[in-house]
Amino acid sequence: MPELPEVEVCRLGIKPHIDGERITDIVVRQRQLRWPIPEQISDAIDEVIVAVERRSKYLIIKVASGSILIHLGMSGTIRVIDKALVPVKHDHVDIVLGNGKALRLNDPRRFGAVLWLAGDQDEQGVLAKLGPEPLTDDFHADYLYKKSRNKAVPVKTFIMNNPVVVGVGNIYANESLFLSGIRPTKKAGKLTKKQCQVLTNNIKEVLAAAIKQGGTTLKDFTQADGRPGYFKQSLYVYGRAGEPCLTCQTTLKEVRQSNRSSVYCPQCQK
Missing domain, CATH: 1.10.8.50 (Helicase, Ruva Protein; domain 3)
Known part of the structure; x- marks a missing residue:
């Protein structure tokens, strides 16, 4: 399973290609991942990505109305591709962007997650119990x-x-x-x-x-x-x-x- 450094490099890798772009569609081919992908994730459509962050092993794609949380689980991969690229087996989710690209999640074992935090309210408690980030001053x-x-x-x-x-x-x-x-x-x-x-x-x-x-x-x-x-x-x-x-x-x-x-x-x- 990827650990914090690997997820942070993933964030650094995708950020230049998606930050500031408008989400034009979210294509969900398989809703049953570690947790079911909520229908409300469609609220992010037509929103502009204002930040690409990380908390623990979660990638956080922030828009004005909330945040999309992505966890890669044990086998997940994520990459920026041309939106027209034909999906292959286990390509479960595309976040389609206005620049003709898409952020695509592939997860053979389906232990990853794609969640929606409306207005940054962590109702499911996914982030609430996490300790401090080790590379911040809060960890001393x-x-x-x-x-x-x-x-x-x-x-x-x-x-x-x-x-x-x-x-x-x-x-x-x-x-x-x-x-x-x-x-x-x-x-x-x-x-x-x-x-x-x-x-x-x-x-x-x-x-x-x-x-x-x-x-x-x-x-x-x-x-x-x-x-x-x-x-x-x-x-x-x-x-x-x-x-x-x-x-x-x-x-x-x-x-x-x-x-x-x-x-x-x-x-x-x-």
């Missing part, structure tokens, strides 16, 4: 320290919990914890203030680096693929279980946490 050491007090859950599980902070997916949690010298199994409530400072800094740096790396893929959103994917990166621990630590050469270990792989260095991480 004091916040993480206070939030983690008395929490017995492992720190990796804790930082991957969207009500705590959004967008810290499995890859980026593994990498941030390694750089911070913190084992993924450590109880969140045992984090010191200094560890929270180091961890918040590293989460920000790891995510920002991934977004920068993904900048080379921006053109893909106007071509055939449109898949955010994961960007080619130099990873310290993720996917490297059984290999030597790049810092101390100790063999990296792997544990399963919430059905996800956690890889760490028993020497560098305490």
Whole structure:
């Protein structure tokens, strides 16, 4: 599933092609995605796109009367195409624009979503319980320290919990914890203030680096693929279980946490 950096690069990729354009039609070929696409989404027709934003893993296309929320789920792709391009299997939604283009969602597994927030009223509560964005000033050491007090859950599980902070997916949690010298199994409530400072800094740096790396893929959103994917990166621990630590050469270990792989260095991480 695409994580925050991949969705942010997706936003950057489509924004220049749709921002300021008028929506002339919304074609829904398959209404049953993760949640049914509401009929009210047609309210956006004949409106001008005033902003293309992101909240957590949701793309937000804002018009005067509300917002279209798009979630790519596990298999979704989105791209800007000529509106006359013949749809293929799993091309479920087109947002047709006045410039002759369309924003097309393809989702084979249908775990994605297209929702409508009238007047920005989050009646379904999709965004209401989300924690702060990790790359903003709202996510800082004091916040993480206070939030983690008395929490017995492992720190990796804790930082991957969207009500705590959004967008810290499995890859980026593994990498941030390694750089911070913190084992993924450590109880969140045992984090010191200094560890929270180091961890918040590293989460920000790891995510920002991934977004920068993904900048080379921006053109893909106007071509055939449109898949955010994961960007080619130099990873310290993720996917490297059984290999030597790049810092101390100790063999990296792997544990399963919430059905996800956690890889760490028993020497560098305490």
